[in-house]
Amino acid sequence: MKLGTVSVEGAQRVAVAVDTPGERAVLLYAGLTMADLIEDWAAARPSVERAVTDGARKAVTVGGLTWLPPVPRPGKVICVALNNSANVDRIISGPSHPATFNKPATSLLGHGQPIRLKQAFGRVHPEPELAVVIGAAGADIPHSAAMDHVFGYTIINDLTSPTMRAQDTFHYRAIHPKQDGTEGIEYVDTWVTYSGRYKGSDGFGPIGPWIATADEIPDPHALTVTCVHQGRVITEDSTQNLTHKVADVVSYISGYQTLEPGDIIAMGTALKGASGGGAVQNVNLTELGGPIEVTISGIGTLSNPVEMR
Amino acid sequence: MKLGTVSVEGAQRVAVAVDTPGERAVLLYAGLTMADLIEDWAAARPSVERAVTDGARKAVTVGGLTWLPPVPRPGKVICVALNNSANVDRIISGPSHPATFNKPATSLLGHGQPIRLKQAFGRVHPEPELAVVIGAAGADIPHSAAMDHVFGYTIINDLTSPTMRAQDTFHYRAIHPKQDGTEGIEYVDTWVTYSGRYKGSDGFGPIGPWIATADEIPDPHALTVTCVHQGRVITEDSTQNLTHKVADVVSYISGYQTLEPGDIIAMGTALKGASGGGAVQNVNLTELGGPIEVTISGIGTLSNPVEMR
Secondary structure (H helix, E strand, O other): OEEEEEEEOOEEEEEEEOOOOOOEEEEOOOOOOHHHHHHOHHHHHHHHHHHHHHHHHHOEEHHHOEEEOOOOOOOOEEEEOOOEHHHHHHEEEOOOOOOEEEEOHHHEEOOOOOEEEOHHHOOOEOOEEEEEEEOOOEOOOOHHHHHHHEEEEEEEEOOEOHHHHHHOEEEEEEEEEOOOOOOOEEEEEEEEEOOHHHHHOOOOEEEOOOEEEHHHOOOOOOOEEEEEEOOEEEEEEEHHHEOOOHHHHHHHHHOOOOEOOOOEEEOOOOOOEOOOOOOHHHOOHHHHOOOEEEEEOOOEEEEEOEEEO | OEEEEEEEOOEEEEEEEOOOOOOEEEEOOOOOOHHHHHHOHHHHHHHHHHHHHHHHHHOEEHHHOEEEOOOOOOOOEEEEOOOEHHHHHHEEEOOOOOOEEEEOHHHEEOOOOOEEEOHHHOOOEOOEEEEEEEOOOEOOOOHHHHHHHEEEEEEEEOOEOHHHHHHOEEEEEEEEEOOOOOOOEEEEEEEEEOOHHHHHOOOOEEEOOOEEEHHHOOOOOOOEEEEEEOOEEEEEEEHHHEOOOHHHHHHHHHOOOOEOOOOEEEOOOOOOEOOOOOOHHHOOHHHHOOOEEEEEOOOEEEEEOEEEO
16 A cells, blocks of 8 residues: 655645555545554554545545655654665775664655755755655564564655765864773864754655555565656666665664654665766756656655755 | 653643742643643743642642653754864864754653663763753744744753764765766765764653743853762853854754754753863763763753663
8 A cells, every 4th residue: 555645725634545656546534644544554454445445436636736744743764874785885984784863854845845955055965765664663673573663665865965064074082081991081083974954954855755555565675766857867776785674774773762653764875876877966956956856666756846945 | 930741640741840949840731731832832821820829739749750851752852063162172173053963852861760771882971961942933043033932941961872973983985076077976085973873872862850941041151060970070061161052053053954842952062070070971871870960050950860771
């Protein structure tokens, strides 16, 4: 099943696709949210299926809908960094486990909504990614149970400003306890980067339109990821190239951050460029504008125009 | 006025202090949340004042209460990095504006609740900080209006693991567009640190117990900040040493991340050590345990035990 959230006369409505490409949808009753469905999906699913069957004749064309993020206010958006096999030969040193940062819910944006950039953001490039939507809550989830915590999959465009990343990097002498074990401190030359602006600014998280429920995606590591800028293909990759797989990531993260229903995990940028094309880093949306589009097989297409503000 | 959130028989209740130190409190009716009050404080304040006057005889001693984070589920927790004048001579290069990261709501913990650490977290040290609670929503807030968006102030202990910080740092060749302007990419030697684990793990955000409303704190830059570990004073600082002031920070951040009612902004670590004492970085809670206590004048004392799990 494919589920999304749309806005109708200012109210949230859950949309359910009635065909495979997700071109027509039934809207569930007002007041029911995606969070409600995820919270108790096993109980809700049969009635959603009935609503789709009964309502198919009244299905609407999705082209005219105003999309919100499929989970409009996730408790967390956790993003895995540098998680593609194409990164490997660029990493001089780094962890062998998933490293993550958090994007705020205010950075999220629905399908079709304009990404509103400022000149102050500097360069901003797209990062096409598979995103996991968490179903059942959990902490310290064993690897063998990790997939049971996946409600479904969606698409996120993890917009990034390398300009703000460089600006918000400190080279400094960090305070460390003395290495020799005596009381007192010593200084260690350190670099540290803060992601609040370069990953978390308003509009830096287009997401959706659909969540494909887990049963629709038997293998999340066999999906093609395509990114198209102004009609030109810039990424043609596969989720098979993710270094840390979905079960690894869900299990690992849950050992540090308790996962809750509706939490989003962005699995890391699909990087493999189209033959003859550039890299996502060449696509400066601040200068070039949009639209910018990410397609993942079996899930759908996320497309957003770009506006300057 | 001083407001907190407590849990009574599994339900959230807003507590309002009836005396200046906040030793006795009136509980407002069940169903009313801190988010509700913040959302419409001008309208709610008179009835809260009436409830305090009318209920003073039935006030409870706060010692026996189970505290939650004062805003139990803030939309965002934004933390300002390296924002103390004591940092200045340690910074070799870095931005002259506030640099920030986001902590997830799941990392927050109420006053008195145990910080549950794992050996896998490595070293974990306290960082005592003044936190701003946002009232009215806003984006691109002018400096002159910034203080109008402050609902009040609370205390946060921004727990940090330098072990996980080091582990989650990549030294890598970042992809940049070619400097000469021709199409294509080049590689730039870069360090980047991801804060998901070292700042965002469960229990890394003790906060509260009280929010002192803005009218109680005429000057947020004239407050003493004290951090006490197992009865030993490790920090004696003043918010006058914050490099970027509250109005600067609120205005600056709102240019990138839309601020919403109940959002928390942690203003940066109070660093000045007690005479003869060590630094907060010397206090490895994983090894030494708690309790760890932060007091800010005019707001209160946040104290948490430490447990291993």
